Amino acid sequence: MAIGTSSPPGRRFGYVRVSKASQDEAGQIKVLMERGSVQRKGDLFIDRGVSGAKASRPELDRMLATVEPNDTVVLFKLDRLGRSSGHTILLIEDLVKRNIHVESVVDGLNTRTTTGMAMLSLLAIFASMERSFLIERTRAGLDAAAQSGRRGGRPAALTAEQIDHAQEMHDKGKSASAIASYFKVSRSSVYRALGRSSA
Template identity: 45%
Template sequence: MANIGYIRVSTPEQTPALQSDALATAGVTKTYSDLGVSGSLASRPQLDALLEYVRDGDVVVVWKLDRLGRNTRHTLTLLATLAERGVGFRSLTEGLDSTGPMGRAMITIIAAFAELERDMIRERTVAGLAAAKARGRVGGRPRALSSAKIEFAKMLRLEGHGAQAIADELGVSRASIYRALAG
């Protein structure tokens, strides 16, 4: 069993010293560091290496929970992956420790609230889309060509004009002309 640390700082100007010192104090024997790597990236080279390295019985230690995942869902997915592989997790700042029953319970509670948050966002989104549709608004990007312009494009095509010439005439891309003529 080993304590394996993970450090992440978002910009090259930030220093990992605070995290590094805290992990050393916590007894971390090996550390992986993503320096100047945004947390919004799903794939981070050193986090990926850490996930390949850890084994059953190891404990992944971070200074703060937000250093691990890019958002709640990603963090919980990583924690579930670690748990499935028999790897524990500790967050020093929040005092979370999945190696004990209280830590596992706290992570479960956090997961429940994250799921509730996702469900509420989904409900609000669906309600907002339905309200917009009831007001006659349709989502998506506006069409490049009106029905009249599509008819004009078809007429030009029948007269023998090429797609690029038609696109230039109507001020749209050649791909828009191909889509309009195909439909």
């Protein structure tokens, strides 16, 4: 991981995200303008009504394409940036490698400082642990499901009784579309339930 440099600072850009269109981003903007030292509202990139779970966010993508070495990205909080702790760390590490600095006002992170870089390293460790725990829980869940005769993945669209009924309807000449309409599921769900290919 690169270490913050003492080069003259470039421009300061702020990134704001609100997950619901009805939410007001004014509070975040005020903090970035006053405490984050973002000088102009034109230097703010704002994603409105965009969930943090989405990998691609238009204004975030535009900001990442705009910033240059020695610029600084200012955030209200780290959780505004990424869709998970791991994704957030990856974004910050990528920016730091490009010699672009990151500041989080509420979290107190500043990659221009030695303390900030140490904090980022710790966050990376915790993000790695989180990923490991998630993988372990997922595997344990799949193993437990397999031992009890259940399969992993999405729940079945039709119950066992409904599948029997669907098979009877099919045997009597009902089309997959008619069966899907009857059970209010997709036609592909019917094909899967009947053990046929939808091709």
